[in-house]
Amino acid sequence: MEKLVYLSLGSNLGNPKKQLRDAIQSLSSLGQVTNVSSFYETEPVEQIAQPWFINCAVELKTGKMPRQLLAAILKLEKAMGRKRALDKGPRTIDIDILLFENSIVHAPGLDIPHPAMHQRRFVLEPLVEIAPDLRHPQSKRTIRELRDALPSGQAVKKITTRVSALR
Secondary structure (H helix, E strand, C coil), X not given: CCEEEEEXXXXXXXXXXXXXXXXXXXXXXXXXXXXXXXXXXXXXXXXXXXXXXXXXXXXXXXXXXXXXXXXXXXXXXXXXXXXXXXXXXXXXXXXXXXXXXXXXEEECCEEECCCCHHHCHXXXXXXXXXCCCCECCCCCCEHHHHHHCCCCCXXXXXXXXXXXXXX
């Protein structure tokens, strides 16, 4: 049975737009990519001495279970040159599972919903574009409500439209 999953993708090394497009194409091997947000230029959070990121959100229908999906995503990141040298540091690709249907998962190395998504404009702004009325399974607030509750800051600027994000 297929599940609806929401992912956050980001890149700030090499050619970030190409990295995101390649990752989106690769995600199709894990299920059906059913929606992709615009691309957004976003300032780094926590580790600020690094290039700005390009981020987007992806809706994916998959038959995989959460741990299987995580394993496949980690393999995809590694194949795309992801090196985990510095926590929150520069990366060729970063793919986070934000939501997995209405599931709540707390296991070593895997927390769903993503525990910091409600604090991150670079996650919520793209996600609002493709799923504004989706409800967070713990807070029960919509993605739009979560975004609107964020304090000011965390610069996020749309740089592509949804149609061109897939090209």
